[in-house]
Amino acid sequence: MQMTRRNILTCFGLGMAPGWLARAATGGKKTMVVVFLRGAMDGLNVVAPFGDKAYAGHRPNIRVPAPLDLDGFFGLNPALSIFKPLWDIKNFAIIHATGSPDITRSHFDAQDYMESGTPGRKGTRDGWLNRVLTVDKATSPIRAVALGANLPRALRGPQAAVAVNSISSFKVRDDAQGDFMSMYANSKDSVLKSTSQETFEAVKLIESINKQSYSPAAGSLSYPGSKFGQSMQQIARLIKAGAGMEVAFTDITGWDTHINQTPQLNNLLGDLGVGLAAFHEDMGSRMQDIVVVTMSEFGRTARENGNRGTDHGHANCMFVLGGGVKGGQVHGQWPGLAPEQLYENRDLAITTDFRDVLGELTAKHLGNKDLATVFPGYTPKFRGIL
Amino acid sequence: MLRRTVALLVLPALFAANPVGFQRKLSKGARIEHALNRLTFGATDADRAMISQLGVEKWIDLQLHPQPLPENPALLARLAKLDSLPMTAAQIADKYPPPNVLRQLVRSGNFDQIKDPVMRARLERYAERLKEKKDQNAEPNAAVLTPEEAKAFRQATPEERKALLAKLDPAKRDAVLARLPAGRPEIMNGNDLAMRREMIAAQQPNQVVYHDLTDAKMMRAVQSTHQVEEILADFWFNHFNVFYDKGINRLLTSSYERDAIRPHVLGNFKDLLLATxxxxxxxxxxxxxxxxxxxxxxxxxxxxxxxxxxxxxxxELLELHTMGVDNGYTQKDVTEVARCFTGWSMTAPKMGGGFVFNARNHDRGEKIVLGHRIAAGGGKEDGLRVIDILMEHPSTARFIARKLAQRFVADEPPPALVERMAKSFTKTKGEIAPMLALLFASPEFWSEGAYKAKMKMPFEMVASALRATNARVDSTVALTQQLATLGQPLYKKVEPTGYYATAEEWTNSAALLARMNFAMALTSNKVPGVKVAIAPSEARAKGLALGGPEFQRH
Incomplete structure (x- = not known):
């Protein structure tokens, strides 16, 4: 159910609507959803380069035996077959051989660099997704939302962003809200007073969204019961409420498949695939105003290891979903898997910096052209994804 | 460059010092409260009694030199049960291996070298789990218990369950604890610390180490009689931050806090710098x-x-540990300092995880650091020389003085006070206690401008709420999770900056909401593992007080 301007106004009391509301309710706001695949996804078995002669040889036991042919060279892991219709209607684009130029193979460092948006630089205080938010007083209290208990590194920074575990629990317990509101409103503490105003605005807004019964678009796929599936459903609710959410962040952990990779990867791809496909169906025509992007800290070794798994590598692939996406193609330049083409004779080399993808989405989809602020020290090159 | 811009953005005039306030003397009646606010994790009745009896000056002096002050026996008894606290990295790797060590063992496939049957069973379970990726908690007990035993276990009261567990042989008991379908919350939040640690070890061995670290930190804040020492242990760890979940830091963090930080918190800054x-x-x-x-x-x-x-x-040594950003060094200095420290390395944690100087990796050439020439061939001494240069640099004195004043006086501390503290730092070659003694005797500290000027960090807020309600803390597991929700997961600040002590860091919507909810939950006994003696009829009013604006400052 779409939240109308009127029922948002009702929850604030007519005539007292905050400034952001007018903008949010007039529509036109676009949303970017970022999905971080923590643990380093094995991109070579997710979008398998079966056309590369070296692929099968590197992976005698774990190669994808029958990938779904995308373009005669790359094939999708069948565990993601649910994406094939999205590919066919060109709502789904792949960028292969992407990643961070920093050489680290530490999960911690690589995630940190990707989320700060400054590879090689540890002390960066805020995250790239926070810097995507422009300085603007008239913004929604839920302009930036992370699903989960804590704000991820990518969203931390000076612009207000909220971590929402679930829509139904984002409130003051035990009916104490009214009392707290007046205590804070009457406080002489100007800092706490103004923050609490924002807090209660966000609470009321999310409460009013929660009150409306929600069912995904008729006939659409059900969201998985997993944490990720539920997060995507919450994101869908917030988007449908039309309350001015600009960026949303969620993640899936467990991609670190060193041992016996295939069943684990199948499970993870099942969760990711159904979650995103359900979201796509649920959003329907709204997908024109939405892009979803997936990222992972690095890829995995080109060769399988002795435990039918793969170890920490370098380049990976990213997905971009959305109505405005130049989908149905694998973007980027393929560096090849022959030993001399591999990075350090072990990993897929990087030909597209992850900031090229994120920068293009930021500028073209969200309209924030100030990429020098979002990615300091780097000039993203647009790859024609949008 | 980026950081400079950000720093300017987030230090707005909002929190600027009130110079007039620092000149206005604090009323006599507020002195005790002010001292307790700043020098403890929240006032308790016992503190009030002690400070009234000793007088404020004597009490402060005792907190700065706490050796004669007997430590709380209840705290010592609790800490004694946390057996990972005194362990070396190698001991932790053996007894509480993190996932990567488990994985290596599974890969080697050779469990025969593991003598302890409980540990061997754990490894086998872990190998199973890696293969099947099943949720261990969902697995039935049927694999280890007979149907009758499983039924009896399910239907038992907590006490009976304990008795049933006690009867099993160690490996079987471990297997049951690992798959525990019933009774998990009651053990996680109950008052049987040994059982809780045993269950965590059966499920995720290394989590015991994290449990012990967080339990110790929380209980020390709540119960220690050496409150200033505990505040400083938190302060210096945060100043020299490391991140628990980065790989082998799951083996090393316990020793880091114990050996590199805690011995020096009231000692000399150079010892901290060297040790870290x-x-x-x-x-x-x-x-x-x-x-x-x-x-x-x-x-x-x-x-x-x-x-x-x-x-x-x-x-980070220059920017965060000593001089502060933009305080007189260049990129060239950073590179030169890095060259000096080449070869400062470590042995594998299994081999003891100690410091080692690896001469083969050291840059033997001449270096120029902050204008000082460091001759070629200095070897390990190059790094030591850098530490001396940094100790003598006025930027370091000022940066450390300011950071302490920011913790104990105000977000924008009065520059004159910082200057006097920096002089003390220089004169004493980095002694911490005299710098703080100066601060606690200063008119700026005893001013209206300092009174209740600081926003509590979440850890301080939670500890002070527990102290204010005289809470009985059986388990800190839920409290640790609360702190993550409040925005301050313990030992898990990813960035080397540590947590910021200034108000703007802690005033955002979700965090403020979490504070209100924590207060309501605490006073109505809904925080698992924590009990307060508050009548239900008073719980709400007390919760509003702890979640209200007044209590967020100290």
């Missing part, structure tokens, strides 16, 4: 252990880790 610079936890966290001269990198080309100079530690 050579501790493997820091060497690993900021990558210095991989740093080598260009020549050494050339020699080792093709080998893993042969990457050359790594500036991470050098940069």
């Amino acid at each position: 610079s050579q501790h493997p936890s820091m060497l690993f966290y900021l990558d210095n252990w991989t740093s080598m001269s260009a020549e050494a990198a050339q020699r080792g080309r093709g080998k893993k880790k042969a990457q050359g100079l790594n500036e991470n530690y050098a940069r």
Whole structure:
């Protein structure tokens, strides 16, 4: 159910609507959803380069035996077959051989660099997704939302962003809200007073969204019961409420498949695939105003290891979903898997910096052209994804 | 560059000092409250009694030199049960291995070398889990218990369950605890610390180490009689931050806090600097252990880790640990400092995880650091020389003085006070206690401008709420999770900056909401593992007080 301007106004009391509301309710706001695949996804078995002669040889036991042919060279892991219709209607684009130029193979460092948006630089205080938010007083209290208990590194920074575990629990317990509101409103503490105003605005807004019964678009796929599936459903609710959410962040952990990779990867791809496909169906025509992007800290070794798994590598692939996406193609330049083409004779080399993808989405989809602020020290090159 | 811009953005005039306030003397009646606010994790009745009896000055002096003050026996008894606290990295790797160590053992496939049957069973379970990726908690007990035993276990009261567990042989008991379908919350939040640790060990061995660290930190804040010492343990760990979940820091963090931080919190800053610079936890966290001269990198080309100079530690040493950003060093200095520290490395944690100087990786050339010439061939001494240069630099004195004043006086501390403290630092060559004594005797500290000027960090807020309600803390597991929700997961600040002590860091919507909810939950006994003696009829009013604006400041 779409939240109308009127029922948002009702929850604030007519005539007292905050400034952001007018903008949010007039529509036109676009949303970017970022999905971080923590643990380093094995991109070579997710979008398998079966056309590369070296692929099968590197992976005698774990190669994808029958990938779904995308373009005669790359094939999708069948565990993601649910994406094939999205590919066919060109709502789904792949960028292969992407990643961070920093050489680290530490999960911690690589995630940190990707989320700060400054590879090689540890002390960066805020995250790239926070810097995507422009300085603007008239913004929604839920302009930036992370699903989960804590704000991820990518969203931390000076612009207000909220971590929402679930829509139904984002409130003051035990009916104490009214009392707290007046205590804070009457406080002489100007800092706490103004923050609490924002807090209660966000609470009321999310409460009013929660009150409306929600069912995904008729006939659409059900969201998985997993944490990720539920997060995507919450994101869908917030988007449908039309309350001015600009960026949303969620993640899936467990991609670190060193041992016996295939069943684990199948499970993870099942969760990711159904979650995103359900979201796509649920959003329907709204997908024109939405892009979803997936990222992972690095890829995995080109060769399988002795435990039918793969170890920490370098380049990976990213997905971009959305109505405005130049989908149905694998973007980027393929560096090849022959030993001399591999990075350090072990990993897929990087030909597209992850900031090229994120920068293009930021500028073209969200309209924030100030990429020098979002990615300091780097000039993203647009790859024609949008 | 970026950081400079951000720093300017987030230090707005909103929180600017009120110079008039620092000149207005605090009323006599407020002095005790003010001292207790700033020098403890929240006032208790016992503190009030003691400070009234001793007088404010004597009490402060005792807190700065706390050796004669007997430690709380209840706290000592609790800490004694946390057996990972005194362990070395190698001992932790043996007894409480983190996932990567488990994985290596599983890969080697050779469990026969493991003598302890409980540990061997754990490894086998872990190997199983890796293969099947099943949720262990969902697995039935049927695999280890007979149907009758499983039924009896399910239907038992907590006490009976304990008795049933006690009867099992150790490996079987471990297997049951690992799959525990019933009774998990009651053990996680109950008052049987040994059982809780046993259950965590059966499920995720290394989590015991994290449990012990967080339990100790929380209980020390709540119960220690050495309150200033505990505040400073938190302060200096945060100043020299390391991140628990970065790889082998799961083996090293316990020793880092115990050996590099805690012995020096009221001692000399140079000892802190030296101890942290050579501790493997820091060497690993900021990558210095991989740093080598260009020549050494050339020699080792093709080998893993042969990457050359790594500036991470050098940069944070200057920017965060000593001089502060934009206080008189250049990128060239960062590189030169990094060259000085090449070869400062560590042995593998299994081999003891100690500091080692690896001469082969050291850059033997001449360096110029902040105008000081460091002659070629200095070896390990180069790094030590850098520490001396930094100790003598006026920027370090000022930066450390200001950071302490920011914790104990106000977000924008009065510059004159900072200047006097910096002079004390220089004169005493880095003594911490005299600097603080000066601060606590200063008119700026005893001013209206300082009174209730500080926003509590979440850890301070939670600890002070527990102290204010005289809570009985059986388990800190739920409290630790609460702190993550409040925005301050313990030992898990990813960035080397540590947590910021200033108000703007802690005033955002979700965090403020979480504070209100924590207060309501605490006073109505809904925080698992924590009990307060508050009548239900008073719970709400008390919760509003602890979640209200007044209580967020100290």
